[in-house]
């Protein structure tokens with residue numbers, strides 16, 4: 393077929409499985425529209441990682457959209473760097489285009505800067521306070537703000553200005569958590585008796601659910617403040633803009649505004665990997681084993697996926713393909729699994745898919761392992777040495793550049809021993825992969841985000857415990 397690969401990028405988290413939920417929902421909604429040949433999602437702090445994504449793309453034309461509410465460090469530095477762009481800095485209005493790994497890659501600005509976000513803010517306000525009267529209602533668009541990065545305020549100020557121009561509120565203010573003008577001063581900075589606060593955040597999290605309500609003394613969607621100096625006030629507090637379903641429309645519009653290249657054919661290597669998977673799954677009589685997963689052919693031509701430990705069990709919960717990534721993204725105890733090849737796959741589920749869905753199902757459980765194994769079998773998997781991975785780290789993680797071989801080795805022994813992949817980046821040998829008969833043969837070409845975090849941990853625990 394011909395088409396285009398759309399990649400939606402989020403921050404994700406080592407710690408919190410819900411952080412990726414908004415990206416997952418928007419990806420699902422865009423996919424359901426069927427406008428793009430393929431819609432992938434990727435993250436900075438969990439799998440599939442930014443570094444794996446281009447290898448996964450089915451088509452030569454790839455459009456990458458950062459699902460962030462504003463320009464800043466991630467959209468201007470981390471994402472371009474991780475994808476392989478030379479560019480650093482605010483993304484120009486038309487986006488950036490280049491050829492990477494043989495693909496034509498177009499990188500857009502974050503959705504938060506799109507002019508249609510003003511409507512999403514208004515929609516959030518409507519949800520929380522219904523019919524407001526414009527003369528007695530103030531709107532506060534609440535941003536994070538960093539105090540050092542003008543770029544990050546631009547989206548919020550632009551949206552506030554647009555809403556101010558429409559006259560639907562008596563006043564519209566852009567206030568911030570971490571810089572002036574501060575949201576703590578809302579009572580002094582607004583005059584209207586009713587104040588609607590809409591957090592301009594990409595997802596629910598610690599700030600939207602804890603710190604903001606706590607610091608402002610909010611008790612729910614509506615809080616009465618009967619005894620403020622200027623008279624009684626009411627504060628309406630909405631959910632963050634980024635999780636509103638209308639954001640899906642903004643994302644699609646952002647992509648469509650930036651498209652001019654014609655649709656492209658499927659990548660031969662992409663197709664070859666899918667064929668290799670089907671061959672392996674059909675040829676090995678009792679089914680194919682991949683890490684902790686068993687893929688068994690079904691009589692009608694489909695496949696059954698489950699934990700190997702559940703082989704032969706009949707009391708398993710059927711899980712739909714669309715839910716498989718979320719389902720297998722937690723351990724049996726509910727803990728987040730940012731790196732999916734850690735040996736902690738939950739049991740108790742089964743997924744039944746047709747042959748055309750097998751690849752997506754395997755990706756949902758173990759992102760990118762098919763493409764990496766297939767590239768390894770063909771001698772085409774680039775291995776990235778630790779020094780290069782360390783050099784790319786910045787911010788708090790730049791410290792790992794100081795780690796010596798012993799510290800990296802200790803981090804490996806805590807992190808990689810619990811993982812199914814073989815760390816090729818550390819020089820460990822790998823024979824064949826699961827495609828060629830070794831179920832445990834999963835290549836790891838580049839240190840993952842957990843390993844980087846473990847090295848940093850090594851360095852800091854070392855500093856805290858001086859040698860005896």
Ligand code: SF4
Nearest residue numbers: 808811836839840843
């Ligand atoms: Fe697994 Fe280690 Fe590779 Fe991370 S670096 S994916 S823990 S082998």
